Amino acid sequence: MTLTQLRGRGTEQAAIRRTRRGVVIVGGEPGIGKTALLRAETEHAAADGYAALATARAGDRIAPLSTLGPALRPLLSADAFHALADLQDKPLWLAERLAAVLAAKAPALIAVDEVQWADPLSAYLLRALPARLAGTRVLWLLAAREAPADLEGHRLRLGPLSAEALAEIATDRLGHGPDAALRARLAGTRGLPWLAVRIIDGDTAGLSRDVRRLLAGATPHCRSLVTAAAVLGQPDKAALGQPIKLDDAGLLLGEQPVDLIDALGEAIALGLLTDGDDGAVFRHELLRRAVHDDLTPSVRTALRNGAIDLRAGAELTTMDEELDALLKSEAPRPDHAWGTLTATEQRVATLISDGHTNRSAAAALHLSPSTVSTHLRAVFAKLGINSRVQLTRLAMRRQPT
Numbered sequence: 044m045t046l047t048q049l050r051g052r053g054t055e056q057a058a059i060r061r062t063r064r065g066v067v068i069v070g071g072e073p074g075i076g077k078t079a080l081l082r083a084e085t086e087h088a089a090a091d092g093y094a095a096l097a098t099a100r101a102g103d104r105i106a107p108l109s110t111l112g113p114a115l116r117p118l119l120s121a122d123a124f125h126a127l128a129d130l131q132d133k134p135l136w137l138a139e140r141l142a143a144v145l146a147a148k149a150p151a152l153i154a155v156d157e158v159q160w161a162d163p164l165s166a167y168l169l170r171a172l173p174a175r176l177a178g179t180r181v182l183w184l185l186a187a188r189e190a191p192a193d194l195e196g197h198r199l200r201l202g203p204l205s206a207e208a209l210a211e212i213a214t215d216r217l218g219h220g221p222d223a224a225l226r227a228r229l230a231g232t233r234g235l236p237w238l239a240v241r242i243i244d245g246d247t248a249g250l251s252r253d254v255r256r257l258l259a260g261a262t263p264h265c266r267s268l269v270t271a272a273a274v275l276g277q278p279d280k281a282a283l284g285q286p287i288k289l290d291d292a293g294l295l296l297g298e299q300p301v302d303l304i305d306a307l308g309e310a311i312a313l314g315l316l317t318d319g320d321d322g323a324v325f326r327h328e329l330l331r332r333a334v335h336d337d338l339t340p341s342v343r344t345a346l347r348n349g350a351i352d353l354r355a356g357a358e359l360t361t362m363d364e365e366l367d368a369l370l371k372s373e374a375p376r377p378d379h380a381w382g383t384l385t386a387t388e389q390r391v392a393t394l395i396s397d398g399h400t401n402r403s404a405a406a407a408l409h410l411s412p413s414t415v416s417t418h419l420r421a422v423f424a425k426l427g428i429n430s431r432v433q434l435t436r437l438a439m440r441r442q443p444t
């Protein structure tokens with residue numbers, strides 16, 4: 044069996060191998076290398092006569108013991124394993140039985156990845172068994188982005204990989220050392236191995252898939268914020284490409300900035316954004332591009348034009364609060380409300396939803412941008428909306444293409 048080439052984790056591996064008994068909980072942000080570390084340590088332990096790796100996943104919660112079962116299976120005869128089924132509603136006895144089995148098999152290593160998804164019976168055993176086996180050489184190696192707070196054990200948080208470790212990974216994958224350009228791109232990953240691997244492999248499709256998967260597990264607010272950030276942070280000749288302010292993202296999305304604070308924390312925990320004094324930025328331009336390129340064209344255009352108007356100072360602030368409250372109390376249904384727009388407002392609404400900026404709509408209508416902005420505000424108020432994206436969606440609903 045070939046050992047997984049793990050680079051730059053010598054300290055962590057030494058700490059795990061020194062431990063030998065008890066619980067080690069490996070934590071760290073997505074893609075930092077928790078699974079890779081567990082795999083490498085399991086392979087190492089197997090070569091020394093230890094036990095197997097079990098990976099828990101969301102769906103596994105469906106059946107009792109589905110998390111821990113696969114790890115325990117190799118330690119038991121078929122009969123003994125099937126006999127466990129009779130004990131699934133007797134957790135104390137089950138723990139006793141398994142403790143006896145494990146004690147007889149020591150030294151053993153039980154590795155459980157994504158332990159936060161463990162089914163309840165396994166989660167109970169992961170608490171009860173280590174305590175029961177305290178004096179025995181059984182090592183529980185658990186991993187989770189955020190391990191449950193009440194899980195006891197030695198916490199080992201994986202940090203960013205060093206530049207040398209990234210260069211070693213590149214050499215492993217390419218068969219030769221990275222050139223200066225690749226080294227510079229790897230430095231931009233700030234030590235994040237999953238991103239480094241995608242860059243080394245030149246796998247943009249894989250990178251997009253990874254980002255999509257990260258966002259799929261995020262809250263809608265976080266997804267919106269990351270989307271707005273991908274547009275606001277687009278580098279170009281205008282003033283875009285700067286750190287993203289929550290105020291701007293709020294204006295663009297029609298959200299209150301305070302409502303985006305948790306979303307920002309979430310996007311940082313996912314490793315997509317980092318925060319600084321000047322605002323949030325994508326951790327790597329490739330991440331921004333992956334999010335940006337994944338947007339549907341109409342949403343991208345609406346956000347982009349909103350961003351341009353924001354930067355041009357023709358701010359589409361959300362409505363005057365009083366007006367907002369007044370309109371919300373008797374807001375007509377948007378579909379019918381379209382008819383209440385004046386002829387000019389309808390023209391403005393159509394142009395904006397077709398992807399014009401305030402400026403270009405103003406030029407088309409021979410109006411000043413600020414007049415367009417005023418009309419647009421009235422349109423938003425009458426339609427009971429507060430963002431260009433909503434306007435675009437509304438217009439698309441009216442005229443199916």
Ligand SMILES: Nc1ncnc2c1ncn2[C@@H]1O[C@H](COP(=O)(O)OP(=O)(O)OP(=O)(O)O)[C@@H](O)[C@H]1O
Binds near residue numbers: 188212236
């Ligand atoms: N130290 C390392 N040396 C070599 N490759 C690594 C290292 N750490 C991670 N990798 C590679 O980086 C990628 C991401 O790592 P991994 O899947 O282990 O991350 P993770 O922390 O388990 O992420 P998640 O939270 O999404 O489960 C994998 O392709 C893995 O092989």
Ligand SMILES: [Mg+2]
Binds near residue numbers: 078156
């Ligand atoms: Mg993992």
